[in-house]
Amino acid sequence: MLTGKKILLIITGGIAAYKSLELIRKLKEQNFKVIPVMTKAAENFVTPMSVSALAQEKVHNKLFDLTDEAEMGHIELSRSADLIVVVPASADFIAKTATGQANDLASTLILATDTNILMAPAMNVRMWENPTTQKNIKILDEIGIKFAGPNEGDMACGEFGFGRMAEVDEILKEIEIHFSNKKLKGRHFVVTSGPTREPIDPVRFIGNRSSGLQGAAIAEELIENGAEVTFVTGPVDLDPPVGSHVVRVETADEMYNAVHSSLPADAAFFVAAVADWKIKETIKQKLKKQAGNLPAFDLIENKDILASVSKLKKNRPKVVIGFAAETENILENAKSKLKKKGCDFIVANDVSLGTETMGGDNNTAIIVSEDDAETLPKMSKRALAKILVGKISQSFEELDA
Numbered sequence: 001m002l003t004g005k006k007i008l009l010i011i012t013g014g015i016a017a018y019k020s021l022e023l024i025r026k027l028k029e030q031n032f033k034v035i036p037v038m039t040k041a042a043e044n045f046v047t048p049m050s051v052s053a054l055a056q057e058k059v060h061n062k063l064f065d066l067t068d069e070a071e072m073g074h075i076e077l078s079r080s081a082d083l084i085v086v087v088p089a090s091a092d093f094i095a096k097t098a099t100g101q102a103n104d105l106a107s108t109l110i111l112a113t114d115t116n117i118l119m120a121p122a123m124n125v126r127m128w129e130n131p132t133t134q135k136n137i138k139i140l141d142e143i144g145i146k147f148a149g150p151n152e153g154d155m156a157c158g159e160f161g162f163g164r165m166a167e168v169d170e171i172l173k174e175i176e177i178h179f180s181n182k183k184l185k186g187r188h189f190v191v192t193s194g195p196t197r198e199p200i201d202p203v204r205f206i207g208n209r210s211s212g213l214q215g216a217a218i219a220e221e222l223i224e225n226g227a228e229v230t231f232v233t234g235p236v237d238l239d240p241p242v243g244s245h246v247v248r249v250e251t252a253d254e255m256y257n258a259v260h261s262s263l264p265a266d267a268a269f270f271v272a273a274v275a276d277w278k279i280k281e282t283i284k285q286k287l288k289k290q291a292g293n294l295p296a297f298d299l300i301e302n303k304d305i306l307a308s309v310s311k312l313k314k315n316r317p318k319v320v321i322g323f324a325a326e327t328e329n330i331l332e333n334a335k336s337k338l339k340k341k342g343c344d345f346i347v348a349n350d351v352s353l354g355t356e357t358m359g360g361d362n363n364t365a366i367i368v369s370e371d372d373a374e375t376l377p378k379m380s381k382r383a384l385a386k387i388l389v390g391k392i393s394q395s396f397e398e399l400d401a
Contacts, residue, residue, distance in 0.1 A: 008081035013041020088122035098136035125161030182226025192272035194234035210273035212236035310342035
């Protein structure tokens with residue numbers, strides 16, 4: 001399937017440029033044709049000879065190459081590729097792209113292309129967090145440029161934080177997704193995942209045991225089927241799905257706002273275990289333990305995110321799927337929740353003690369709709385994700401018929 005697919009690989013200046021050599025090797029193993037382009041700064045970190053040897057192609061690094069430009073080489077290069085990949089994408093190159101500059105071969109290729117672009121940002125954490133960089137990223141996102149990473153981690157400069165380039169296998173996964181069978185291409189999904197935390201005081205919170213594994217599995221399956229995914233996640237110890245637009249939240253109110261800001265969408269999976277209640281007034285100082293005096297809290301209900309989206313008159317997703325964590329009367333409770341919330345499907349989970357559903361790798365589920373209830377055997381969360389995404393794909397085929 002991938003034989004002969006042409007990748008125009010732009011290497012810009014940064015310590016992470018050495019990883020481009022590993023990417024080239026792995027792309028060649030999968031029978032991609034790699035056409036390398038290097039900026040002048042990139043040559044300070046890797047040599048054109050090394051890049052050329054691995055790619056088995058000439059390195060392009062001059063805008064005014066008389067041989068190439070006799071045939072408008074920069075136009076041909078930019079439009080003959082099946083995908084343009086920028087690894088690493090430095091802060092400087094991102095800024096050039098966002099402002100439409102074309103003062104070297106690499107930036108000119110980006111400006112002249114009508115091909116999809118994938119960038120893997122790599123820079124110091126302060127540079128990544130700088131408002132100017134974030135503004136530039138937003139501009140590129142709005143015009144359809146995709147990103148792999150950056151990740152959080154240790155950096156060559158000795159600092160820690162976001163800005164570390166995505167691993168080569170993550171970038172490769174993004175490229176594979178781009179060329180995969182895309183039943184859901186052009187469709188936007190919102191997926192909520194993980195727990196929420198409702199602060200009691202600066203130290204304590206109301207939370208739950210959700211690991212975020214099921215939500216992440218669904219998002220990954222959607223992405224592999226070509227969907228664009230906004231992944232709204234509570235605090236979990238998981239890397240977000242490669243290829244998703246990640247929105248990190250902590251409280252139910254933050255998740256509510258993030259979900260509504262992500263609409264419109266074609267469909268939404270509400271997988272997150274959202275806290276039902278929160279403290280009416282968060283205590284500003286840490287509560288001190290006092291013998292014989294137990295603290296008393298006034299609790300109020302959190303906003304119902306699933307119901308709020310299901311009952312929208314404008315921007316309601318075509319398909320809304322809710323999850324219900326139950327410990328008894330699972331089917332009856334799921335049917336009641338389906339009616340009360342106004343969604344199209346409820347996926348009911350048995351989270352009784354001993355099932356290890358919350359925090360575990362497996363799930364036992366009943367998929368409930370208005371006129372059907374399908375009980376599934378115990379299976380991995382990824383297997384359940386595949387079944388759910390298959391049902392959604394079928395729903396869209398029926399809606400489009």
